[in-house]
Amino acid sequence: MIFQTLFEYLNVWGWCILFFVILILVDLVKNGRWQNFPPGPPGVPFLGNIFTRLDFKSINKLAEEYGPIFSLRRGSEKMVFISGYKMVRESLVNQLDSFTNRPEVPLFHVIFKGLGIALSNGYLWKKQRRFTSTHLRYFGEGQRTLEKYIEQECNFLCESFKDEQGRPFNPQATIANAVGNIISSVVFGHRFEYTDDRFQKILQLDSEAILLAGSPIAQLYDVFPGVMKYLPGPHQKVHKNYFQILDFLMQEIKKHQENVNLDDPRDYIDVYLGEMEKRKEDALAGFNLDTLLVCTLDLVEAGTETAATTLRWAVALMLNYPEIQAKVQAEIDTVVGQSRQPTLTDRPNMPYTDAVIHEVQRFGNIVPLGFPKMASKDTTLGGYFIPKGTVTASNLSSVLFDKNEWETPDVFNPGHFLDAEGHFRKRDAFLPFSAGKRMCLGEHLAKMQLFLFFSSMLQRFTLTAPPGEMPSLVGVQGFTNSPEQFRMMAVPR
Known part of the structure; x- marks a missing residue:
């Protein structure tokens, strides 16, 4: 009725x-919110908080309003953000088994497909990470070749700077090529000349994809992939760039297949091809061509982008702080001199240089929000209930600038890493590589590269900005936080 x-x-x-x-x-x-779920701003029906930007500055402001653990809803998916050293360490270190999985990120799943090292889970992830970790050590530390690769590349980089004859130039492409050559030597067994247009194009495509992946429109793909894949936008460019990079990497793999000697492997790809033969009966471990392709992408991208971006921040900061640059050069002159290259054995005797490099990493804030994780089981964090399967993000920016951990967090201050006697000191809140089981696999390699490239540059050159062209210290936010493009002059000492 x-x-x-x-x-x-x-x-x-x-x-x-x-x-x-x-x-x-x-x-x-x-x-609706689950009982005792982290608070957060109200969302729009059906859409949630999709109009809230996911850059680190916006996340920091929300953390001030809602606390160190808060949530946002993107479409129908709830996402928890964890800020501040205390809570980030609790999640990554003290509860490392609670937040080990990776969620499926639609924007990247098109390319990575849950394979490789960075975005895989479970048995496959454990086997791939363990294999890669073992063989990076074998081709690096075990044979003492990594340091030699880097020292050689330092010479090539400095010669390239010298060829500029003190004129203004943009160092981005050269630095990226130099850093990329280190992981290329390990993965491919060879380096690429700075005049190699093919490799330069790959580096440019990757840098562009990483920048575009942080744009609001590209991030909408993660909320509405079924619709966005038919619409134009930066997400289409991200996918197009990655497919071109994958074509390049597959060509390198095919060259290895044609002349591989499994009894005498030359590099990571050779060893992986051998492992594929050994693991034929263990399909779940994922040792096949598809996974090799994604692992190669993981290594080349992770081994190039963040270290190259850090070195560009180092240069930009030295241009802005010539007095700090002069103190680094004075220490280099005292410990190393001009008759030989800096080596890793010099690092313990160069606390100020080491402190400057660490402060560059802190202040540069390269990967401000880390990479998302997913609760692997029901857990409680900071008194809040976080159900299994909830996507989480560790706000590493809030750790590197935590006012409770750093004396002058908003100032570039190498003193953060020096004690009263001028000795280098470690800081617990220094987490640019994240922490826990998902921390950066290439941390050791990155530290080697940063010290040797940075000290070699300042040993041979005084870096200055062209008149009226001082680089900005406000970063450009993509997936990483990078300095704006700038020009510099490298004046031989």
Whole structure:
């Protein structure tokens, strides 16, 4: 009787309004907050908080309002953000088994497909990470070749700077090529000349993809992939760039397949091809061509982008702080001199240089929000309930600038890493590589590169900005936080 009366009195618009109200009620029930779930700003029905930017500055402001653990809803998916040294360490270190999985990120899943090292999970991830870790050590520390690769590349980089004859130039492409050559030597067994247009193009495509991946429109792909894949936007460019990079990497793999000697492996790809033969019966471990391709992408991208970006921050900061540059050069002159290259054995005797490099990493804030993780089980963090499967993000920026951990967090201050006697000191809140089981696999390699490249540059050159072209210290936010492009002059000492 009630429905018959309702049907008689409602016109088309009335039914539309009623249907919309029902949808809102369903959305509220479906996406309502679980009991004791982290708080967060109210969202729009159906869409959640998709109009909230996911850059680190916006996240820091929300943390000030809602606390170190808060949530956002992107479409129907809830995401928890963890800020401040205390809570980030609790999640990454003290509860490392609670936040080990990676969620499926639609924007990147198109390319990585849950394979490789960075975005895989479970048995496959454990086997791939263990294999890669072992063989990076074998081709690096075990044979003492990594340091030699880097020392050789330092010479090539400095010669390239010297060829500029003190004229203004943009160092981005050269630095990226130099850093990329280190991981290329390990993975491919060879380096690429700075005049190699093919490799330069790959580095440019990767840098562009990483920048675009942080744009608000590209991030919408993660919320509505079924719709966004048909629409134009930066997400299309991200995918196009990655597919070109994958084509390049597959060509390198095919060259190895044609002349591989499994009894005498030359590099990571050779060893992996050998492992594929050994692991034929263990399909779940994922040792096949598809996974090799993604692992190669993981290594080349992770081994190039962050270290190259850090070195560009180092140069930009030395241009802005010539007095700090002069103190580094004075220490280099005292410990190393000009008759030989700096080596890793010099690092313990160069505390100020080491402190400057660490402060560059802190202040540069290269990967401000880390890479998302997913709760692997129901857990409690900071008094809040976080159900299994919830996507989480560790706000590393808030750790590197935590006012409770750093004396002058907003100032570039190498003294953060020096004690009263001028000796280098470690800081617990220094987490640019993240922490726990998912911390950066290439941390050791990155530290080697940063010290040797940085000290070699300042041993041979005084770096200055062209008149009126001082680099900005406000970063450009993509997936990473990079300095704006700038020009410099490298004046031989």
